[in-house]
Amino acid sequence: MGDLAPDFTLPASSGQTVTLSSYRGQKNVVLVFYPLDFSPVCSMQLPEYSGRQDDFADLDTVVLGINRDSLHTHKAWAAEYGIEVPLLADMKLDVARSYGVAIEDRAISGRAVFLIDKEGRVRFRFVEEKTGDYSVRPEEVLKKIREL
Template sequence: MSNLVGQPAPEFTLPSSMGGEVSLADFRGKQHVVLVFYPLDFSSVCSMQLPEYSGMREAFEELDTAVLGINRDSVYTHKAWSAEYGIEIPLLADMTFEVARAYGVHLEDKGMSTRAVFLIDKQGVVRFAYQESAPGQFTLHAEQLLEKIKEL
């Protein structure tokens, strides 16, 4: 995973909870991207992490940064979870794990991705990568991410 830092971020196009598809290329030259891999919608830890990041959406936007959540759940599950928890960031459906594998965060034996965050700059280069030691942990909070973005 950490071998991606300093490298071009793997490209992807995935269906979004907000309708249509989202491609990493959509942000090139316009915004930094915080790509948040998380195990499952409706799980206890994910239900803290994604609402926290979503709640800080304006602070991220002030730093020209889009936050995208991504996991194996369907767009329909993402929409239901977003509605229930007030999540206002796009949640992307990586149902085949193609993107999780490209970023090195797919847990083959568990059928999900681990909890990991990638900061991708406006040029499409991975500038920071963080992976929790276990999928059930959440230690990288929004404020810490905002500080990393300010360093770009």
């Protein structure tokens, strides 16, 4: 903990390009890595985080979802499930690899949550052992942010 988070630039479902370091000095960032759009657990997890977006914003925090799906798939999934957090397309899994959460033999990212503070340092990291597990709920992450 406390290491500088690996920087990246990825296209987002919003049509913008997101660079992690652009938040430095301004916002905390929660990176939510998840395996696939439209999968059952992911379709529960990301809407939960999206539904707490105001709570995160109140703590100067943005939530970014990241997986290997295309922008087209991200947009369709977000529309169907009412997901409002930006979904980033890490189609080659480069970002997942840099955070140590790529599952190479399945060509997906694992389920993981990283809290990055305004200085760009990793303050909380949780990686699920199984991609079907979902144990780090938004409330736990909000608690960690309040402890910063």
